[in-house]
Amino acid sequence: MKKAFMFTVFLGLVIVLGATEMLTKTLSNGMQVVVKKNTSNEAVAIYCFVKTGSLHEGKLLGSGLSHYVEHVVSSGTTTKRTEKEFMEIASRTGAVANAGTTYGSTSYNFLTNRENFSTGLQVIAEQMQFCVFDSTEVAREQQVIAKEIVRGFTSPFSKINLKYWETAYSQSNYRYPIIGLSDLFLRLQRQDLIDYYNRRYVPNNMVLVVAGNIDVDAALEEVEKAFSGFDRRPLEPILMPAQPVVLGTSEYLEEFEVLMPRVFINQTIPAPDLKDVYALNVVGDILINNDTAPMQKLFYEEQQLVNYFVSFTGVDMEINSGVLRIWLEAKDTSRVNDIVDTFYREMSKYQKGYFTQKQIDAAVHKFEAEILLKSRGASEECIYIGDSMVHYGVPDRDKIRMTYLKSLKPADLNRVVQKYYNPLNKFTFYALPQGQTAMLKSDSKASVAADAMTKTDLGKGLVLLHKQSTQYPIVNVTLSIPFSLYYGTEFDNGFTTFMLELLMKGSKKYSKDQITDWFEERSTQVNIREGSDAITFDFKCLVSDLDQMQKILIDAIQNPLFSDKDIDLLKTVYASYIKRISSDPGTIHNDYRKLSVYNSKRDQMSTSGKMxxxxxxxxxxxxxxxxxxxxxxxxxxxxxxxxxxxxxAEVSSKFYNAFKRQGIDGTISLPQLAIKGKTYRQEYNFEAANIDIMMQGLTTTDPDYNTMLVIEALLNFGGKRLHEATRGKRDLVYASWFYNAANRRNGFCGISSQTSLEKMDKLQIVLEAELDRLINEPVSQKELTEAIAAQIKV
Incomplete structure (x- = not known):
């Protein structure tokens, strides 16, 4: 599992804050331990967080295996004590013992007084190491959970929640409830629990937190002794896909036994944009969530269209992405579309000029006061520290949050309003009262002009694709000029990328600072990318800013500065990047693969060689x-x-005339695979083993290219042949997929897989057998139909 954004290892660091002491240490077996003195009362809490939850169930995903294990492990029989003896300990000491499972972790806790700390610690240590999964207890807890599932999924609101997660997170492990689906849960066997416990309950996958009125040094010493025989073990990575960003819009509508409609709007925030979460938090506080916020006053007080209207933004380090969520409950189904459209239209007014530093400081001050004024008891302290350690690698995640919040400027808020508070890239879930779907669909949107996309040849090589929409005063522009990645040689590999990164760093008429300030004030930017067939210039701005945007971009195209200072600065960025990825197994594997299978020195060049x-x-x-x-x-x-x-057409012509009207003077040299039916092996010091089977593919202009797309769907989506062969029938891989990379000049395809060293040879045999099956055996009509349907859906 990858932990991105921030990772910190603590070794014996003592933090003293007033009368509060905190000691954090990573034990030799990999277990992270935090002990914090809390004198709010005489209680002592011991929490063990296992960094495994319903997201980590692998091939049994959706079964509720993590929750099932938690039920049995908490006070279940171990090799040291019986279940009855554990219950007697709790009774004798007056302790409160409990456990809980979330998507990302499972926690076990023991709340007692200072005199019984050692006993409580021993209970937790035995549960983590010595559970025997007594058959009677396993069967009993299965019946208990089966009833919980039935109870939990019967109310209309539970059904709405279940369907929302299933549809909003259809590509993510979050699509299943923590407790599991009944049919998958009832298939679980006792051995599944034992295997999961042995595989995931390892000390290097745990955080032990103690909080209370104790001596922190003595408590840490006891923790080390309690887990001294608990050895580190290999921890297999779990495939943890993030929900893809929706391109355009996606909607799901279903009727439920409710009286008022609910709407859930989701937008995935990808890893590179995670810092946007903090600006979105402040925007939500200023514009939406407060009683005096403009959106609340408009929809709740003035128009009285909603019962509630809430915005939430958060980061999920499990899948290294974030989410913007908007929830509302409307009073009238026939007004739902009007509410959503009005919301986006009103929010567009805040894309520039509204926010002040005073507003931001007030919101941040409120957030900080909420943190500082919290009074946490021993249990609350453990929960906060444990959650921070599991997801952020630090005991106090609020420090990270406040650092980013205090750095925000008005331009940051303007930028995220323009970027996120519009209909683009949204998944919208409608939960409607029964029989009211027609009311929603009949809601008129005639006031919005949204023409179909048109293609117009403007002459002299200029083609315009155009779609008008008057819903918001914004415009999206993409310019594409001919190019090929394959013009480069071994002597200038990467030079074009470097040049394009400098293009907007200052021009004859506009300095770098002027460009940067103008972009920040208007929450916009120009993204310049090189692809296999084109260089593209892409931007989105308010219509009122388009004229100045065009002037800035045209001067950059005609008169770039390329200052020595900016060139040297970008070099240092590249140098830091190569240091950062030098120990990345993916980079090492890709470099070895290029060296092995390509013919030319340019295409064989390693990442470090290019840098x-x-x-x-x-x-x-x-x-x-x-x-x-x-x-x-x-x-x-x-x-x-x-x-x-x-x-x-006028905007297009003006941009076109800014460029030199000449073709590129160069020779395209396409990469060629040195296909020899040969196996290449490289050894490196990482647990995972990567296997790639590479083949020459088809160009996008080849008459058989659509067939290649269906083959991709057959192996990955529709028939899921690879999944069935490598995970369904055999537990051989962490992940395996067929890829098809093509453009109009060239194409490659193949299979990429990740497994463990001991399974590598067997996996290679299975993968080659699947390719042989594809070549030599007929595909059934059923498989073909499913594959075509899956590819169309993709």
Whole structure:
């Protein structure tokens, strides 16, 4: 499992805050321990957090295995004591013993007084190491949980919640409830529990937290003794896919036995944009969640259309992504679409000029006061510290949060409002009263002009794709000019990428600071990317800002500065990047793969080799790359937004005329696989083993390319042949998938897999057998139909 964003290891660090002492240590077996003195009362809490929950159930995902194990382990019979003896201990000491399972962790706790700390610690230590999964207890808890599932899924609101998670997180492990689905749960066997316990309940996957009126040094010493014989064991990684970002919009609608409609709006925040969460928190507080917030006053007080309207933004380190959620309960189904449309329209007014530093400081002050004024007892202290350690690797996650919150400026809030508070990239879930679907679908949206996409040849090589929408005063523009990644040689590999990163760093008319400030004030930016067939310039802005945006971009295209200072600064960024990834197993494996299967020195070049070239780049090299590639003998422009056809054509022509009207003077050298039917092996010091089977593929213009797409679906989506062969029938992989990478000039395909060292040879045999089956055995009509349907859906 990957932990991104922030990771810190503590070794014997003592923190003293007033009268509060905290000692944090990583034991030799990998267990993380935090002991904190809390003198609010005489209680002592002991919590053990196992970093495994319903997300980590692997091939038994959705069965509720983690929760089932928790039921049996908490006070269940061990090799040291019986279940009855554990119950007698709790009774004798007056302790409260409990346990709980979440998506990302399972916790076991023992709340007692200082005199019984040693006893409580011993109970937790025995539960974590010596559970025997007594057959009677396993059968009894199965019946208990089966009834919990029935009870938990019968109310209309539970059904809404279940369906929401299933549809909003259809590609993520979050799609299943923590307690599991009844049919999957009832298939579990006692051995499944034992295997999971042995596999996931290892000290290097645990955080032990103690809080209370105790001597922290003595308590830590006791913890070390209690777990001294608990040895570190290998921990297999779990496939943890993030829910993909919705492209465009996606909706799900279902009727339930409720009287009022509910709407849930989701947007995934990908890993590179996680810092946006903090600005979104403040936006939510200022504009939506407070009683005096504009959106509350509009929908709840003035128009009286909703019973509640709430915004939430959070980070999930389990899947290294974030989420923006908006919940509302409407009073009238016929007004639901109007509420949603009005919300987006009103929020567009806050894209610039509304927020002040005073507003931000007040919201941040409120957040800080909420943190500082909390009075935590021993249990609350343990829960907070444990959750922080499990998900962030530090005992006090609020410090991280406050650091980012205190750095926010008005431009940050303007930017995230423009980026997130619009209909794009949203999944919307409608839970409607029975018989009211027609009321929602008949809701008129005639006031919004949204034309179909049109394609217009404007002559001289310029093509315009245009769609007008008057719903919001914004415009999205993409410029595409001909290019190929395969112009480069072994002597200038990566130079084009480097040059494009400098293009918006200052021009003849606009300094770097002027460009940066203008972009920040208007919450916009220009994204420039090189692809296999084109260089694209992409931006989104308010229509009122389009004229100035065009002037800035055109001057960058015609008169870039490429200052020596910015070139040297970017070199240092590249140098830091290569140090950062030098120990990354994925990079090491990919570099070895390129060296093994490609013919040319350019395509064999390692990541470090490419970075070494960049360190020697000069301003002349940058200028040469610019003169060679920033030219357009043709151009395709895509414009979506509040411009009519005539306005869009005028904008397109103005951009096109800014480029040199010449083709690229160079030779395209396509990469070629050195296909030899040969196996290459590389040894490195990582637990996971990567297997790639690579093949020459088809170009996108090949008549059989659509067949290749169906093969991809057959192996991955529809028939799921790879999953069935490597995980369904055999437990051989962490992950395995067929990939198909193609453009109009070239194509590659193959299978990528990750497994353990001991399963590597067997997995290779299975993968080769699946390819042989695909080549030599007929595909059934049923499989073919399912694969085609799956590919169309994708």
């Amino acid at each position: 070494a070239l960049i360190q020697n780049i000069t301003r002349k090299d940058v200028v040469d790359a610019f003169n060679k590639y920033i030219r357009a003998e043709s151009m395709m422009v895509a414009i979506v937004g509040d411009l009519d056809q005539l306005q869009a």
